[in-house]
Amino acid sequence: MRSRIHWLALLAAALFLVNGCAGAAVLSAVPIAATGITKATQASRPINDSEEYYVGRAVAARILGKYPLDQNPKLTAYVNEVGQTVARKSSRAQTFRGYHFAVLDTPEINAFACPGGTIFITKGLVRTCATEDQLAAVLAHEVAHVAHKDGVNSISKARWTQVWTAMGAEAARQYGGVAGNLITLFEGSIDDVFKTIVVNGYSRTTEEAADQEAVATLTKAGYDPGALSQVLDKMMAKEKGASGGIFKTHPPTSERLARVKTEASGAPPSKDEAGRTRRFKSITG
Amino acid sequence: MPITCKKAAGVLVALGLALLILGPGTGWGETLEVTQPNQYLYPDPDFAGTPMGAVPAGSRVQVIRQAGDWYKVNYQGMEGWLNRQAFPTPQAGSKFSLPGLLFGAPVKETTSDEVALAGKGFTPEVESGYRQKHPELNFAQVDRVETFKVNPAKLDAFIREGGLNP
Numbered sequence: 315m316r317s318r319i320h321w322l323a324l325l326a327a328a329l330f331l332v333n334g335c336a337g338a339a340v341l342s343a344v345p346i347a348a349t350g351i352t353k354a355t356q357a358s359r360p361i362n363d364s365e366e367y368y369v370g371r372a373v374a375a376r377i378l379g380k381y382p383l384d385q386n387p388k389l390t391a392y393v394n395e396v397g398q399t400v401a402r403k404s405s406r407a408q409t410f411r412g413y414h415f416a417v418l419d420t421p422e423i424n425a426f427a428c429p430g431g432t433i434f435i436t437k438g439l440v441r442t443c444a445t446e447d448q449l450a451a452v453l454a455h456e457v458a459h460v461a462h463k464d465g466v467n468s469i470s471k472a473r474w475t476q477v478w479t480a481m482g483a484e485a486a487r488q489y490g491g492v493a494g495n496l497i498t499l500f501e502g503s504i505d506d507v508f509k510t511i512v513v514n515g516y517s518r519t520t521e522e523a524a525d526q527e528a529v530a531t532l533t534k535a536g537y538d539p540g541a542l543s544q545v546l547d548k549m550m551a552k553e554k555g556a557s558g559g560i561f562k563t564h565p566p567t568s569e570r571l572a573r574v575k576t577e578a579s580g581a582p583p584s585k586d587e588a589g590r591t592r593r594f595k596s597i598t599g
Numbered sequence: 600m601p602i603t604c605k606k607a608a609g610v611l612v613a614l615g616l617a618l619l620i621l622g623p624g625t626g627w628g629e630t631l632e633v634t635q636p637n638q639y640l641y642p643d644p645d646f647a648g649t650p651m652g653a654v655p656a657g658s659r660v661q662v663i664r665q666a667g668d669w670y671k672v673n674y675q676g677m678e679g680w681l682n683r684q685a686f687p688t689p690q691a692g693s694k695f696s697l698p699g700l701l702f703g704a705p706v707k708e709t710t711s712d713e714v715a716l717a718g719k720g721f722t723p724e725v726e727s728g729y730r731q732k733h734p735e736l737n738f739a740q741v742d743r744v745e746t747f748k749v750n751p752a753k754l755d756a757f758i759r760e761g762g763l764n765p
Contacts, residue, residue: 363682364668365721372729374744375736383740390747395757398749403764407650408639410684416744432744446761477720497728500721504729536763586762593761 361466361474363410363430369466370430372504377418377426377434377512384417384437392597393417393453396446397433400454403534405527406461413460415453423552426511427456429465442548446594447541447587451532455542458527459511464520468510469503477503522573529577538587539578546571631670633658633685640679644669651679653751 361369384390397415401407409431416434418424423438433456435449443449459465477499510516516524525542532539550571634657639650644666654660660672660681668683730738749757758765 361720362668368721368723368726371738371741372726372736374741375733375738378737378740378744379735383743391749394747394749395754398754399758399761399763408641410682411745412748414744414747416747432741474720494728496720496725497732500725500729501732503721534764536758536761590761590763 361463361469366463366466367410367430369469369500369503369507370428370432372500373465373507373511374428374432374434376504376508377428380512381418381420381422381434381436384419386417388597389417389440390415392593393435393440393449396450397453397457400450400531400535400537401431401457404454404457404461404531406457409460413457423549425452425456427459427465428511429460429463429507431460433457433460440598442552443545443594443598444548444591445541445544445587446590447532447538447584448545448548449594450535450537451528451542451545454528454531454535454537455524457531458524459516459520461527462520462523464516464524465507465511468516469506473499473502473506521570525570525574526577529574529581532578533581536584537590538584539581540575543571543574543578546574629662630659631662631672631686633660633681635685638681638685640672640674640677640681641669642679644671644680651677654681654685 394415397413401413411430413431413433416432417440418434418436420436421438421441422436423442425433425435425439427433433453435452435456439452440449443452477496515521528542529539532541550568633654638654638656640652640654642651654674658674660670660674663671663673663678665671669680670683670686671678672681674681730736755765
């Protein structure tokens with residue numbers, strides 16, 4: 315009996331050593347797999363950063379099915395520089411795979427924040443901006459939507475609960491492949507987000523929160539926080555006779571404009587705006 | 600005396616099995632190399648926090664513990680959290696099925712797809728299924744957009760030149 319116990323001890327130790335003696339291990343396939351089953355039977359949790367990223371990729375793919383990418387590398391690089399400058403001062407400086415900014419080749423005036431950090435601005439909206447600070451204001455507003463996870467928050471709670479049910483079923487089936495059900499739920503989630511950011515827009519309170527954060531971000535970055543109200547002013551002027559697009563998803567109402575002006579009023583003056591405007595004009599023509 | 604010996608052997612069995620169950624992977628005190636660029640140390644295991652500082656690719660960090668997709672690490676005397684995206688994906692060959700080892704059944708390798716599926720709802724595999732259903736969508740362009748990055752030194756120069764706050 316004793317020798318059998320010794321043998322078992324040796325076998326267990328040998329298996330551990332063969333497997334890789336890494337102290338008290340913290341990551342392995344088996345515990346993760348087991349955790350998957352446990353988690354799936356627990357109450358639903360919020361969508362995590364990598365899931366948000368994959369939702370964002372699919373939403374971006376749908377947007378790029380509607381609008382082509384602008385092919386001007388200088389403009390793309392510049393928009394990314396301005397975008398990264400504000401993103402690093404936002405309340406969510408880093409996302410799962412980082413922020414990326416791109417220009418859509420359309421005269422429409424619009425901007426979209428895909429979950430996870432891919433942000434699109436149309437050429438029409440770039441042209442609506444007169445200064446770098448105004449461009450930064452638009453991008454800071456979109457970054458705020460990413461920071462607040464507004465995109466993924468538009469996935470219906472009922473659908474996310476179904477995702478959890480599907481995950482539980484998959485885990486219990488010993489991971490026999492990706493279920494069509496999960497793909498269908500993913501598809502529905504993309505529809506939820508796409509409809510919100512491209513067709514219907516966010517609620518007024520969500521927009522207000524994004525404006526408020528954009529003003530704070532512009533101030534932290536050193537841009538003129540009043541630039542957001544300047545862009546809204548321009549949009550209001552263009553809105554006459556226009557409908558749909560950004561005028562539906564980000565309505566530039568007079569109340570919104572007044573609130574943004576108030577929020578920006580106490581900020582310190584921005585330095586060297588003229589120099590930034592010069593480089594904006596050198597890129598945008 | 601024989602009882603003590605048996606007890607000691609029992610403890611050894613338990614210890615061996617416990618270590619086996621905990622399995623392979625990144626251990627306490629183990630040093631890992633950050634292989635991906637643009638990685639940051641966070642005060643909490645959450646991207647929503649303000650980063651404590653950058654951890655450049657090629658840096659070596661000491662793992663303290665793990666929670667989900669996050670590793671608590673020590674980097675140059677600073678303790679913080681790094682997401683698993685900073686490190687290389689574990690080799691498929693290091694994964695095994697515990698029931699197979701214990702009970703003699705054929706060892707079933709758990710693929711990375713399956714592990715991901717167990718812990719996450721929307722994964723690369725789900726995206727792959729979605730792409731098959733929607734071949735009209737332009738994921739190649741999405742991949743292209745994800746290559747739009749700004750070199751940190753260039754960004755610093757851009758900020759300085761514009762009179763902005765670093």
